Amino acid sequence: MGSKVLVVDDDISHLKLVEAILLGAGYTVQTLGDSSQAMEKMASFMPDIFIVDLMMPQTDGFALIRDVRANKEYDFIKILVLSAKAFSYDQGRAYELGANAYVTKPIDAAKFREQVKAILRNEIKVTFWGTRGTVPTPYKDFLEYGGNTSCVSVEFSEGRLFIFDAGTGIIRLGDYLLGQKKRTKINLLVSHPHWDHIHGLPFFKPAFIQGNEIAIYGTAHGDLSMREVMSGQMESIYFPITIREYAARLYFKELWEGEYLIEGIRLQTILLNHPGNTLGYKLSCANGKSVAYITDNELVPENLGPRDPHFRGKLVQFLKDVDLLIHDSSYFDDEYESRIGWGHPPLSELLQLVKEANVKNLYMFHHDPGHNDEKVAEKERFAKAFIKEHNLDIQCFAAREGVTVTLK
Ligand SMILES: [Zn+2]
Ligand SMILES: [Zn+2]
Known part of the structure; x- marks a missing residue:
């Protein structure tokens, strides 16, 4: 039938x-x-x-x-x-x-x-356009996993398009969208306005094309609205073109923790443990699959404080049985010791979280700009060893720029 x-x-x-x-x-x-x-x-x-x-x-x-x-x-x-x-x-x-x-x-x-x-067809294509945290790393020994900062697209087969963050990876995504010559509506979900998550937006070509529509979602910051937060980096002292000169229709929509319906797709949000207001996102799709984007996010080991006792449990609940999790994986455990309170997790804590939440596929993301390809590969080996040791049914990868994962 x-x-x-x-x-x-x-x-x-x-x-x-x-x-x-x-x-x-x-x-x-x-x-x-x-x-x-x-x-x-x-x-x-x-x-x-x-x-x-x-x-x-x-x-x-x-x-x-x-x-x-x-x-x-x-x-x-x-x-x-x-x-x-x-x-x-x-x-x-x-x-x-x-x-x-x-x-x-x-x-x-x-x-x-x-x-x-x-x-x-009910297909969801998740593509990594930028996997690096903090600052771009366009060096020969970094390019296997990628040098561009945070940007991931989620395309639904019927045409809906969501983008997580607008780091420098969004520049190539812009070229890809122009090549398709059809997309007009874009939903950009910004985790937080640190440079590595918004820095590509002034160079995102679809924003300069009349007839395109771009809805930009994220949190306000105190008395600064989303519009003010996002346009600040394009004030004339920093950049020659202001956000007012975009030819596309731009909407700014403020989110907080909660559940939203955007173009028929269910979106849930959670506030993360990172300086300023940072949102984690989860898209639940009509085919029953879910994609979560959690960066930047510090997971504090049990023996260290200060820690919000409710946060960990809330996050585990938020990520319960998620099909694809993209998570900040900035530090090895020994590196974390000198970076407590910087807003990023040690690897063991991330793996512990993934285990507790029974995540099906983990893509380690937001690679530290001090980690070359060899270091990132080591991170992947470390995670795979943890999964084997704990006998978990989890697929785990270090996210690579240019890779597309299809969820059916
Ligand atoms: Zn970041
Ligand atoms: Zn950040």
Whole structure:
């Protein structure tokens, strides 16, 4: 049996057209002309994808998207909006409420089939564009693991794009996105505004292209808003182009600890143990997979203080059974002894955390700028030995710039 599709549209001739296209592609299809019955049908049919019109006389499409996303049991259902409304306001609103894709009528049958297929592919591609902490290291003996500072992209097969941090790695990511010639909406999740996490943003080419939209998320810092924090590094004394000169539409959205829904993707945040306000992120995806990005974060060994007794337990809970964890792994244990309170963990504590949280894949990240390739490889060997010694079912790697991991 093919994937299940529920289509709701008050335009019956259009409903028939969409049904014919989807039946031809092998899907199991149910259609509804009366949107007031949609939620009932949702519960009995449990579709993999819900295709919904916006303007309908009974219950409008926005309300239906909101109702579906209010129920966590429906997180696996992908929502595709199919509407004659081409305004960016309507698209933005639909994504905000939790739609995964937006297609404008009239549709092209072949293209529409491809779009539905892409949504149902349920693939998440995680790519490392910058793995280094603190400062770029463009030296020959550092390039195997990479010289650019923090940046990781998370691409969903239906087209949603999230980026963790804007270190110098984001510059190459910008070139990659321009090469694709299609992406217009970007969600940038900033952990904190230390240079190595924002320094590439002034050189991120998609920000200079009209029609692109970039939503930048992170925390405010005291009386400084996110906008002020992020634009500070582009004031004219530091950089010739100010953030006001970006051609893309820029939004700044402030987050704190909590749970958010961004473009149909569930985002959870946690405050980390690092100077200033630093957020860790976890994206939970419709295919049941989760990706967490936790950097920079000091994990204090039990015998040392000061330590927040609640933090460790809260973090373990936050990371419980996560599929892919990207975590700060700055120091070997002996290095940590002289760097207590700098905001980064010793390796053994990170591995202890991963064990407690039953993480499935660990990518050690934020390599210390004093660690060349040999040192980073040693870190990987140390972690693998720990995992073997404790008989754990964990895959563990030192993150390498340019590597893509696919979660299906
Ligand atoms: Zn850092
Ligand atoms: Zn930092």
